[in-house]
Amino acid sequence: MGPYVKRQYGDQDTYNEELYHLYDEADLVTTIKITRLRWAGHVMRMQDNLPCKKITLDKLEGRRRAGRANLRWIDGVTKDAEKLGVGKWRTRVRDRDDWRRLHESAKTLRGP
Numbered sequence: 001m002g003p004y005v006k007r008q009y010g011d012q013d014t015y016n017e018e019l020y021h022l023y024d025e026a027d028l029v030t031t032i033k034i035t036r037l038r039w040a041g042h043v044m045r046m047q048d049n050l051p052c053k054k055i056t057l058d059k060l061e062g063r064r065r066a067g068r069a070n071l072r073w074i075d076g077v078t079k080d081a082e083k084l085g086v087g088k089w090r091t092r093v094r095d096r097d098d099w100r101r102l103h104e105s106a107k108t109l110r111g112p
Contacts, residue, residue: 033080034106037089040077041103044093 046053056074081089084106093099 033084036077036080038103041093041099
């Protein structure tokens, strides 16, 4: 299980998963992923000449340093979309109603 909170009454410990289920709240990791996806939807629908979209989608040029390449923000969004079951998110984001439905359905998922 995970961290727990002592109940005020009784001898039994209450784990976070039980509290999420009891109060029908998503865990923090899922909430962050959903919020990141929502912002990615805004960015993808922006005009191409805006700095925010340019920075998000452009790839760096030139030689990189030795070692593992740094992950870009958009790579994390793609991974989050896969974990939340949103396939082909870059094309689906253009349909606002479909994206809103996907966003709402992702809110009902549990766990990181």
